[in-house]
Amino acid sequence: MLTISAKEMKDVLYELFKKYEFTESKANLLAEVFTQNTLYGVNSHGINRVPYFIETVKKGIVKVNEEAKKIEAFGNIERWDGNQGPGIINAVTCTNRAIALAKKDGMGLVALRNTNHWMRGGYYGWQAAKENCIAILFTNTQPNMPAWGGKESRIGNNPFVVSIPRKEGHIVLDMALSQFSFGKINNYKLKGEQLPYHGGWDEDHKLSKNPENILKTEQGLPIGYWKGSAFSIVLDMLATLLSAGNSTYKIGLKEHETAISQVYLCIYPEIFHDQDLQHTLINEIINYTHDVTPSEKGERTYYPGERAANAEKHNSKNGMKVNKEIWQKVLSLL
Template sequence: MQISPENIQKVLYELFLKYKFNNTNAKLLANVFTESTLDGVSSHGVNRVPLFIEYVKKGVIKIDAEAEKTASFGNIERWDGNLGPGIVNATKCTNRAVELAKQHGMGMVALRNTNHWMRGGTYGKQAANANCISILFTNTKPNMPPWGGKDSRIGNNPFVVSIPRKKGHVILDMALSQFSFGKINDYRLKGEKLPYHGGWDDKDELSNDPDKILSKERGLPIGYWKGSALSMVLDMLATILSSGNSTYKINSKEIETAISQVYICIYPEVFKDNGLPEKLLEEIIDFTHSVEPINPEDTIYYPGERSAQTRAKNLKEGIFVNRSIWEKIMAL
């Protein structure tokens, strides 16, 4: 079914008010969930709303809590999320990392005890809109086996890099699994197989069947052993820098919560390069775009380009929302 972004935002805003979020946070949550859906990332947009509300009901997400600074070391700070809404905490910590970057050239906020930030690219875009480069990452519950292992011990720890650009920001937003579990669930809802292997089934065979992968949540690391190693390193960094929970500790909880995140921002204006960064970005993008595709009907994209095209299409035609998901939201 097609729904306008204005209608989605209105329904979600009223829903969050119903569940006792204050006006400011209800608007922020409704906006972020809508914007993610508008950009074609329903897996971390409207599709996540029912689970988000379930966690609110269970007290996993503390509706009145927000991140607060616990320690400062110049341009590096530690914050505690107090188990508040991940979107609210991530927005606040990104803003602070931007402030530190504009004061010092580079700023870092390490956050512990927070909840799922939903779509990580949201905060990459937030930093880019403030004319900052960003490097952001989070750990998660274990949902991938380390390379060669049978059981999940590492997380698909999302990793974001954003670069401001006048013609459209460059935003890399990727989980360290071949497909995020939200995306795998998207394919399941549509009754489709994944285009490539996305994880292991209960017979320890690689599979592209969403149901078989989701049954045990054993995702396939990007780059096989390389993705496995990168997942462990990001977990180590998030844990050490925030003095928070590792994937191991998160695993001891019934529900994924109290996770650790890192927000690094760089203010490129300190270099006073007078437009050179834009020229260098265009050089790289033009060179990449100019390659002949293997399949003539394919197009080569830079990170974030397809999301921008999807957004333009959805603004014109309305957003496709899974009917069963929307009915669940309306019933909340």
């Protein structure tokens, strides 16, 4: 492993994205998001995804010069078309729009179609929380999990994000509906380690902890088994219906994952004029969760986003641990 500072990573990535003809502002935003994702300890959707992202640019899957545009509005609900532009840039744009609608009307929803992978959904949760907005965000994906009771992949691991602003530290839940995101599974593969729990099925349709076997089949295990399967189906339905975009089924007909559907819902809690009460209620829940006997020595409980915030502080001070092969691959693309 190498230790890379946030400044060094952002500078390298900025030059890389400029090379592939992104404008200065877009190259800067992409470099910022990929670096921030790594800084928060999510290498799987940060630096590790950069080579994949460049590959999608080379293949024309990500259209460098396209941007998300509003196509319909229904009060504080809007539909946007991503025009297959960069998923990160489209996601930042639509999160900002949902925030603006929320601050105007108390709640705002933007449904986006025809976009690309947003990388780490949690980034946009933090983005909303920093603007003092609650956010509920989700996306569909290509089929990469079997619906419960079936063998072939028919549902997506549809990442789901909930964020709640808080003075002492924002609450940000960022989870795929598979037991492990495929980026996380690839992390274990890069480290030559087995998964700590079953993460999907192998070619014999047996549950496996072997990351290579699961990556080969692209058959992740839904969280909560049948419950995660149902959750995935419902999120796919909502993203597809609200955006009038592609479902996981339609996405799966394409050679590569693209033209996916997403939802950005923001709520502005200041409309209730009881910020002190909100603060008390949130901390009451956190304190109750923290004040518990650890299940194992050295263990403790965390609220969603707490580990990520701790990782950001540590990595800002000490630098980020990066897989040497991944970093060399990124440098070779310059």
